[in-house]
Amino acid sequence: MRLVDVKRLVFGDRQADKVVPPSGFTAQLTVFAAGAMAFLAVFALALSLASGRLAARWGDELAQSSTIRIVAPMDQRAAQTEAALGILETTAGVAFARALGEDEQQALLAPWFGTELDLRALPVPQLIEIIEEDSGFDAAGLRLRLAAEVPGAILDDHSQWRAPLVDAANRLRLLGWISAGLLGASVAAMVTLAAHAALAANAQVIAVLRLVGATDRYIAQAFIRRFTLRAFGGAMVGAVVAMAMVALLPDASERAGFLTGLSFQGWHWFLPFLIPLLSAVVAFLATSAAANRTLKRLA
Amino acid sequence: MIELENVAYSYGGGALLSEISLQLAPGSFYFLTGPSGAGKTTLLKLCYGALQPTSGAVTLFGDDVSRLQRDGIAALRRRMGVVHQDCSFLDHLTVTENIALPLRVSGRQTKAAQEDLTELMAWVGLTHRAEAMPPELSGGERQRAALARAVIMSPDVVLADEPTGNVDWEMSQRLLRLLVELNKMGKTVLIATHDLSLIRAAKSQVQARVLRIANRQVQLAGADL
Ligand SMILES: Nc1ncnc2c1ncn2[C@@H]1O[C@H](COP(=O)(O)OP(=O)(O)O)[C@@H](O)[C@H]1O
Ligand SMILES: [Mg+2]
Numbered sequence: 001m002r003l004v005d006v007k008r009l010v011f012g013d014r015q016a017d018k019v020v021p022p023s024g025f026t027a028q029l030t031v032f033a034a035g036a037m038a039f040l041a042v043f044a045l046a047l048s049l050a051s052g053r054l055a056a057r058w059g060d061e062l063a064q065s066s067t068i069r070i071v072a073p074m075d076q077r078a079a080q081t082e083a084a085l086g087i088l089e090t091t092a093g094v095a096f097a098r099a100l101g102e103d104e105q106q107a108l109l110a111p112w113f114g115t116e117l118d119l120r121a122l123p124v125p126q127l128i129e130i131i132e133e134d135s136g137f138d139a140a141g142l143r144l145r146l147a148a149e150v151p152g153a154i155l156d157d158h159s160q161w162r163a164p165l166v167d168a169a170n171r172l173r174l175l176g177w178i179s180a181g182l183l184g185a186s187v188a189a190m191v192t193l194a195a196h197a198a199l200a201a202n203a204q205v206i207a208v209l210r211l212v213g214a215t216d217r218y219i220a221q222a223f224i225r226r227f228t229l230r231a232f233g234g235a236m237v238g239a240v241v242a243m244a245m246v247a248l249l250p251d252a253s254e255r256a257g258f259l260t261g262l263s264f265q266g267w268h269w270f271l272p273f274l275i276p277l278l279s280a281v282v283a284f285l286a287t288s289a290a291a292n293r294t295l296k297r298l299a
Numbered sequence: 300m301i302e303l304e305n306v307a308y309s310y311g312g313g314a315l316l317s318e319i320s321l322q323l324a325p326g327s328f329y330f331l332t333g334p335s336g337a338g339k340t341t342l343l344k345l346c347y348g349a350l351q352p353t354s355g356a357v358t359l360f361g362d363d364v365s366r367l368q369r370d371g372i373a374a375l376r377r378r379m380g381v382v383h384q385d386c387s388f389l390d391h392l393t394v395t396e397n398i399a400l401p402l403r404v405s406g407r408q409t410k411a412a413q414e415d416l417t418e419l420m421a422w423v424g425l426t427h428r429a430e431a432m433p434p435e436l437s438g439g440e441r442q443r444a445a446l447a448r449a450v451i452m453s454p455d456v457v458l459a460d461e462p463t464g465n466v467d468w469e470m471s472q473r474l475l476r477l478l479v480e481l482n483k484m485g486k487t488v489l490i491a492t493h494d495l496s497l498i499r500a501a502k503s504q505v506q507a508r509v510l511r512i513a514n515r516q517v518q519l520a521g522a523d524l
Binding site for chain 2: 204
């Protein structure tokens with residue numbers, strides 16, 4: 001498809017369209033279907049991008065940080081924390097380790113208990129944050145040493161619970177892309193069917209056009225232009241409506257849960273605009289193929 | 300311009316036409332006659348490339364039709380004016396738009412062509428029907444519109460299939476006069492008709508040659524019928 005062809009398609013002899021009678025209802029169906037597909041495609045896209053972000057973030061944190069909880073009677077807590085930090089200092093692969101301060105723990109628990117509560121009155125475990133080196137550390141070895149010297153320490157390297165989640169997020173992203181692909185294929189199938197119907201309904205018109213000297217290219221163009229513009233227009237409306245709905249979703253919060261992080265972020269807002277363009281390209285190719293197949297069979 | 304060499308044609312059953320050799324002389328006026336079902340329409344279709352001969356060769360403006368691509372056939376149709384037996388208009392366009400259709404599909408809708416169109420509409424007497432839709436036309440109006448469409452591209456040759464098929468005697472005389480005028484302007488004219496009285500009427504206005512289809516072949520009929 002050369003640029004000249006695209007220009008002629010969009011701006012060219014609009015009158016050429018008139019040689020094919022307008023087809024009210026089927027035309028509206030095509031526009032509607034293209035719009036509905038685009039609407040769904042925007043959500044598939046949002047889902048893919050959000051799952052991608054989630055997988056990346058969980059994957060990063062998984063690779064970098066773990067925690068130790070010290071669950072011990074109040075009077076032993078400080079000593080056990082000291083002992084655990086001592087062990088971590090001599091553990092290969094640990095870049096940095098520190099005990100969280102009281103105010104930090106308070107902040108972490110605030111969503112559940114509110115800010116009024118005095119933590120010292122509760123047997124809340126002491127948390128130690130560990131930042132790993134890229135190489136990571138031997139979690140099993142560290143657990144053995146902790147078990148021997150700090151009975152109240154529990155190492156939580158997050159992998160047990162995060163790995164399956166990262167896996168799930170990646171699958172979800174794949175599903176999103178597959179859905180987008182299927183929607184594209186459905187647009188192609190829908191337009192092919194509609195174009196075949198239009199070509200068949202206008203067999204008489206096509207015969208007259210051939211008789212007065214119209215080339216296949218001229219005849220095909222009248223159909224191609226229609227379906228391309230319909231698919232583009234319908235998809236544009238569908239995409240814009242879907243984007244408005246995505247924009248109205250609640251904002252992603254600090255510790256974004258999955259459901260609140262579905263909105264597009266930054267330049268990703270431009271991606272949905274590709275959907276009408278792709279829809280137009282798909283319609284152009286599908287109608288060209290259908291028209292060329294049909295016209296070759298006519299005298 | 301139109302040359303048939305030992306042409307045969309069959310729709311699948313037995314041969315409808317066979318051993319036809321024919322060469323239209325530029326500027327002359329022909330009638331093609333024969334009983335209904337003899338193959339007049341078929342022979343005309345061979346002459347404008349709508350059908351390919353089963354055997355033999357059809358040469359149009361120097362090109363062997365069997366070697367032409369689809370675009371070549373389209374280009375050929377722009378050089379021949381054809382009045383089809385059923386007229387075949389686009390019913391959603393006005394009479395004017397239908398007559399201008401050959402200009403539109405060949406991208407020649409210029410201002411000069413627009414003036415020609417107005418003149419042509421007056422010539423066939425359809426100025427007052429310019430904005431009518433084809434289904435609203437009478438038989439004679441349809442035939443005149445079809446004739447106008449056939450000549451709008453100023454073709455060298457005009458082929459008309461039963462142009463007086465559905466009209467009364469008055470109107471058929473009027474159509475005949477239009478065709479004779481075209482011939483006087485130098486165009487080759489070939490009219491297929493089963494109406495012998497039309498041929499007789501023409502003899503006083505133009506020197507016409509009569510081709511008759513009989514026994515699957517084309518014969519040049521004698522001067523008298
Ligand atoms: N498309 C077709 N398929 C099969 N037979 C046809 C077709 N068109 C015409 N015929 C047959 O060919 C014969 C000649 O038809 P036609 O050329 O239209 O005759 P005419 O114009 O002289 O009346 C007729 O018997 C007709 O039934
Ligand atoms: Mg006939």
